[in-house]
Amino acid sequence: MQAKNPKDSYIVMSELVLPNDTNLLGNLMGGKLMHYMDIAAAIASMKHCNCPVVTASVDNLSFANPIKLGNLLTIEATLTRAFSTSMEVYLKVWGEDLAAQYKYLSNEAYFTFVALDPNSRPRKVPELIPETEAEQKMYDGALRRRQLRLLLAGKMKAEDAGELRAFFIKD
16 A cells, blocks of 8 residues: 555535525525535545545534635645544635635634445555645644544543643643
8 A cells, every 4th residue: 555645635626605505694504514525525535545435523613704605615625644544634615705806714624534445344544644844743733633532532541642641631
């Protein structure tokens, strides 16, 4: 299994916000945005592992700015780290008023996906090798984010969370 770089999984997905996608305030519905983000993150994950994937978790999703009716929605997704069978994907979401030539950040999030074999069981994924300083920082932070996810889900004990242990246990 050949290792890959973050640029190998990077994708950009764009959608026009139409009336059927909005709430009563003329903003893109949060659930619709999450749907688009899940698709973008899944595509980035599948580009990395070349097999089907399933969503394992979604980190905190906070909306900084709404994306308005008629605006362009753009989602950038790239892998930050590959673990044994799972992959963390970083997403950055932009809104853009094309007529006013104004682009704005809507939100950012981390999604985790698990690669599946033909029997729908988790399978190994290729290693991810960061190339830039920014990619290395995201890669390093991914371990702490993973440990926090596992702690919050009750799948890891605080004493086993090496990177975060000091937050939960006084020695």
